[in-house]
C-alpha cells in the first residue's frame with residue numbers, strides 16, 4: 001500500500017466548485033451574533049440570556065474549569081499553566097480589558113484570541129455567555145452575590 005506505482009494525478013473536476021464566502025459548517029448556527037459573537041452591523045454581540053444567581057454559581061464552576069488554568073481564579077493572568085510555558089495573558093483587570101463589554105469575553109471564548117484556542121466546539125453557546133457574564137459581574141465588578149463569591153465550586 002505504501003508503494004503505489006500509479007502516479008497519475010486525479011483529473012480536475014468537470015463541475016465548477018464555487019463555495020459562497022459566508023458558507024458555514026454543517027450544524028453551525030447561521031446567526032452571526034451566535035456564531036462569531038459579532039453583530040452584523042459591527043460591534044460585539046449582546047448577551048441574549050437573563051441569568052439567575054444559581055446560574056452564576058455554574059458560571060463560576062465553568063470559569064474555573066475552563067479558563068482559570070491560564071487566566072487565574074481572579075482573572076489576573078496568573079493561572080497554574082503559565083509557569084509551565086503557556087504565554088501569560090493580560091490581566092482582566094488591565095483597563096484595556098476591564099472596560100470591554102461582556103460580548104468581548106464571549107467573542108474570545110468563541111473564536112479564540114491570538115495564541116489562545118477557541119472554545120466554540122467545547123463549550124455550548126449559553127455556557128460561553130454564562131462564563132462571560134460571570135467574568136464581568138464577579139471578577140470585574142462588585143455586583144457579585146455574596147454566596148457566589150464565597151461558594152466552593154468544582
Ligand code: HEC
Nearest residue numbers: 066067070087088089090097105108109113114115116119
Ligand atoms: C490554555 C490557556 C488558556 C485558557 C484555558 C484560556 N485562555 Fe484566554 N487567553 C490565553 C492567552 C495566552 C491569551 C493571550 C493571547 C495573546 O495575546 O496572543 C488569552 C487571551 C484572552 C482574552 C483577551 C484578553 C486581552 O488581552 O484583551 C480573553 C477575553 C480571554 N482570553 C478569555 C478566556 C476565556 C473566557 C476562557 C475560558 C473559556 C479562556 N480565555 C481560556 C490563554 C488561555
